[in-house]
Amino acid sequence: MELFLPQCTSGFPGMFAGSLAIPRRGATEVIVIRQRQEPGAPLSFHYHNREEVIVQLAGTVTVLVGDERVEVAPGDTLIIPAQTVHQIENTDQVEAEWLLIGPSGIQFFRPNGEEVVPEWAQ
Numbered sequence: 001m002e003l004f005l006p007q008c009t010s011g012f013p014g015m016f017a018g019s020l021a022i023p024r025r026g027a028t029e030v031i032v033i034r035q036r037q038e039p040g041a042p043l044s045f046h047y048h049n050r051e052e053v054i055v056q057l058a059g060t061v062t063v064l065v066g067d068e069r070v071e072v073a074p075g076d077t078l079i080i081p082a083q084t085v086h087q088i089e090n091t092d093q094v095e096a097e098w099l100l101i102g103p104s105g106i107q108f109f110r111p112n113g114e115e116v117v118p119e120w121a122q
Contacts, residue, residue, distance in 0.1 A: 014041025014090075017118065023104055033100040037061065042089040046116065050106040052080045054088075059096030062089050072098070085111050 018034040021027035037043065037059075045064075054063070056072045063070045063078060064087045071091075072078050080086055090096040108116045 014038040015043060017100075020099075027104060029104050031100075031102050031104055031106060035098055035100055037088070037090040037096045039090050039093055039095065042087060045085055045087045045111050047083055047085045047109050047111070048080070048102065048106050049109070050082050050103045052106065053099075053101040054078045054080070055099040055101065057097040057099065059090060059092040059094050061096045061098070062091045063087070064089070 014037055016036040019025060020034055021030060021032040054072060054077065056074050056076045056078075058074055060071060060073045063072055063080070065080065065084060070078060108118060110116060
């Protein structure tokens with residue numbers, strides 16, 4: 001068993017991500033990513049091939065899913081179905097932090113279908 005300290009890379013402006021559990025670190029069935037987002041920073045529209053779970057740790061984010069805006073505050077959990085285009089924006093005055101949890105093999109895509117491989121997933 002190994003203890004891993006999160007890496008802080010993301011590839012998106014205003015975003016920082018730490019790989020807590022990914023295949024490269026020995027996780028075979030799940031990924032857990034600790035993400036941080038600066039106030040006012042939006043994460044561009046995207047979707048995943050698998051279900052994504054967000055567990056909000058600090059700050060408040062607004063998740064735009066279709067025409068619906070969902071406020072996610074500390075302690076909240078949001079489940080985003082596969083193939084659902086969404087955007088996450090830190091609408092708080094402080095840094096937001098959450099865990100992104102998904103099955104191993106989860107992929108990220110722009111709305112046009114182009115695959116995006118975040119730095120933490122490489």
